[in-house]
Amino acid sequence: MSARTRGAGALVALVALFTAGYLAPYLLPTVVGRLPAGLGVTPAQAGLVGSVLLLGSSTAGFALAARGDRTGPRPAARAGLLAMAVGYGAAATTTSVPLVVAGVVLGGLGSGTATAVAVAGIAGEHDPHRASTLGLLSVSATAGALYLTLPHLGGGHAGPLLAIAGAAALVWPVTHRLPGAARTVRGAAATSRGPLPYRRTGAVLAGSILCWSLAQNALWGVSGRIGLTQAGLSEVTVGAVFATALGAGLLGVTAAGALGSRLGRAVPIGVGTVVIAGCVLLSSAAGGLASFATGEVLWNAVYPVVLSYLLGMAASLDPHGRWAVTVGSASSLGTACGPVAGSLLSARFGYPGMGLVLCSLLLLVAAPMAAVARRAAGRPLVPGSIRRRGGAPAAVLAGKGAAASLVPQVGAPEQPVAAIPVGAGRRRASRSTFGLARPSDRG
Known part of the structure; x- marks a missing residue:
């Protein structure tokens, strides 16, 4: 799956796959919020079911990160979409808690597989930032439309789960645009033997984004309950707030795509995370529509940008x-x-106390993420970046379109350099720099 996918058709397939894979986390508040009414479980148990769903997703992602080169993108994507359709669809049609848990675990594995195929393909695009922005635009628009629609289709847990299963079925036809054949064993081995670049930077980024996602999704998983219980809003009003918030996310992602690399990465990531921390504090302490809507809308406008x-x-x-x-x-x-952490923290400290803990965690991870962004700034957000020392000027030329055919693209193999022995004798010194001897030297 690390092979570069080219063409508009492949990009459309990757964006659609990204949308299907990310839809479950985006619909998490309504999934978790409807489980108590549909299954008769406690809010903490509902949060645990949501965590199990997303744990399956992350497990699939880690598995494919290690073995992705041995599987073709198309078979892996279709396997993930099939698991999503079967798992979420089965969970939506039963009220048995064990069967619902089993269904969401299978669906979570499928979501993680689809997302892993999508992000691996996006990494091979000429401009990964633009491709990921398109994916976030698509999933935000889809989730926003569902938040407006689901409250009018009845209660219970079936609605959001069927929506995710239906999204997987709709994305299936476009997977024919993805590469189908798996790599040969020799080719896969050659790729896996390649050194993993930026190991320390990548490890810090992975650890930081784990805490970053946990803090935000701890609140996101209980946002529905905050709106219903603490702010005293109806389900229709809460759904409208979420839809508006995701609409603001569309504007935020559009702004991020237009902004591009003008401010680098450190400023949007560091400052954006600080703003998100303030929004988390505001939303968790909301006592009415104004404060709840302000926190949720501003938060969701900044979150997809970062x-x-x-x-x-x-x-x-x-x-x-x-x-x-x-x-x-x-x-x-x-x-x-996130969901189980939010449920446990809110049960122990209340929603405002939970928000204070999550705000502190976000402020703690803002600094290392901004530092990683500054350290990784040597590879600019332009197409055709050069994987060489001193390659930044050539990368800028590639981004402007000058002499594009002469500039090696991302992931292009390095040209072998042949060592030319240099001797002290006049006979060797007379050879040309291309390693060719003069006619008089060949006899």
Whole structure:
């Protein structure tokens, strides 16, 4: 899956696959919020079910990060979509708690597989930041439309789960645009033997984004309950707030795509995380519609902006997509721990106390993520970045389109350099720099 996927058709397939894989985390508040009414479980147990779903997603991502080169993108994507359709569909049609848990675990594995294929393909695009921005735009628009629609289709847990299963079925036809054949054993071995670049930087990024995702999804997983119980809003009003918030996310992602690399990565990531921490504090202490809507809308406007830069930075660390999948899976692991962490913290300290803890965690991880962004700034957010020392000027030329055919693209193999022995004798010194002897030397 680390092979570069080219063409508009492949990009459409990757964006659609990204949308299907990320839809479950985006719909997490309504999934967790509807489980108590549909299954008769406690809010803490509902949060645990949501965590199990996302834990399956992160497990699949880590597995494919290690063995992705042995599987073709198309078979892996179709396997993930099939697991999503079967797992979420089965969970939606039963009220048995064990069967629902088994279904969401299978669906979570499918979501993680689809996401891993998508982010690995996005890492191979000429501009991974632009590709990840398109994916976030698509999933934000889809989730926003569902938040407006689901409250009018009845209660219970079936609605959101069927929506995720239906999204997987709709994405299936476009997977024919992905590469189908798995690599040969020799080719896969050659790729896996390649050194993983930026190991320390990638490890810090993965650990930081795990905590970053945990803090935000701890609140996201209980946001529905905050709106219903603490702010005293109806389900229709809460759904409208979430839809508006995701609409603001669309504007944020559009702004991030237009901004590109003008401010680098450190400023959007560091400052954006600080703003998110303030929004988390405001939303968790909301006592009415104004404060709840302000916190949720501003938060969701900034969140995808920071996430797009994080995903783009992870993709830029390795054109084969290994860091992109690993960082994405670490994010899914943090997302998986979020709902149960939010449920436990809110039960122990109340919603405002939970928000204070999560705000502190976000402020702690803002500094290392910004530092990683500054350290990784040697690979700019432009197409055709050069994997050489001193390659930045050529990368800028590639981004402007000058002499594009003469500039090696991301992931292009290095040209072998033949060593030419230099002797002290006049006979050897007379040979040309291309290693060819004069006619008089051949006799």
